[in-house]
Amino acid sequence: MNGVWKSAALQKNEPNSFIRNRTIMADTSKTVIITGANGNLGSAVTAAFLEKGYKVIATVAEESMVKDIPAREGLEVRAVNLADETASGSFILSVITKYGKVDGALLLVGGFATGDIGATGGADLKKQYSLNFETAYFAARPLFQHMMEQNQGRLVFVGARPALVAAQGKNLLAYGLSKSLLFKLAEYLNEAAKGKNVLVTVVVPSTLDTPQNRKSMPDVDPSKWVKPTALAEILEFVISDKAAVLRETVLKVYNNA
Numbered sequence: 375m376n377g378v379w380k381s382a383a384l385q386k387n388e389p390n391s392f393i394r395n396r397t398i399m400a401d402t403s404k405t406v407i408i409t410g411a412n413g414n415l416g417s418a419v420t421a422a423f424l425e426k427g428y429k430v431i432a433t434v435a436e437e438s439m440v441k442d443i444p445a446r447e448g449l450e451v452r453a454v455n456l457a458d459e460t461a462s463g464s465f466i467l468s469v470i471t472k473y474g475k476v477d478g479a480l481l482l483v484g485g486f487a488t489g490d491i492g493a494t495g496g497a498d499l500k501k502q503y504s505l506n507f508e509t510a511y512f513a514a515r516p517l518f519q520h521m522m523e524q525n526q527g528r529l530v531f532v533g534a535r536p537a538l539v540a541a542q543g544k545n546l547l548a549y550g551l552s553k554s555l556l557f558k559l560a561e562y563l564n565e566a567a568k569g570k571n572v573l574v575t576v577v578v579p580s581t582l583d584t585p586q587n588r589k590s591m592p593d594v595d596p597s598k599w600v601k602p603t604a605l606a607e608i609l610e611f612v613i614s615d616k617a618a619v620l621r622e623t624v625l626k627v628y629n630n631a
Contacts, residue, residue, distance in 0.1 A: 418602035
């Protein structure tokens with residue numbers, strides 16, 4: 375039976391909106407992994423999912439960062455080096471073992487770098503490849519196999535407009551190239567998952583409205599950017615049952631930027 379059991383007397387004395395909100399919280403029993411949970415986007419996404427009643431396993435890069443995320447009911451915070459395949463795989467296995475299944479994963483870890491081809495050497499490529507692709511791939515690999523076995527699951531990658539638009543990517547070469555691989559990986563995984571209730575989505579935000587971006591671009595109107603809280607709501611929709619009919623989804627969340 376879904377929902378919250380409540381006595382008739384209690385239901386009679388409570389506002390309908392309160393009962394409805396309590397029921398929504400109780401009906402949501404999904405377990406999700408959110409990587410990069412201490413970033414501007416990650417913190418907004420973590421808060422949004424907790425507010426909707428999800429069980430959240432959030433990751434940060436170092437043990438010292440765990441304390442930066444306030445303790446909340448339904449939240450577990452782990453320090454994981456997601457650029458290390460062994461560490462990432464062990465983390466995913468431990469979550470599956472503890473919770474039985476993972477319904478969704480929002481792989482938000484990444485990094486940014488500027489530079490055209492003249493300024494981008496091999497070390498720059500490798501760093502961006504590790505930050506933006508390997509951190510996602512090393513988590514997605516065991517998660518996708520788990521979800522295929524369960525015939526249910528949602529993976530979310532964070533793409534970037536410079537990976538899609540050459541005019542924006544030509545001076546962000548390593549960044550754009552590393553992000554472009556996420557689109558192709560999603561394409562391959564969605565092809566492999568055809569006929570299954572498994573979906574890989576790439577969300578493509580433009581500029582996020584963060585304190586750092588406001589400071590570095592003081593002459594730009596931030597109302598044209600994307601608020602992390604707004605993007606978090608979109609991501610929750612993608613993970614939820616409301617998005618069950620979506621397939622091969624690329625969401626361009628540009629606002630007016």
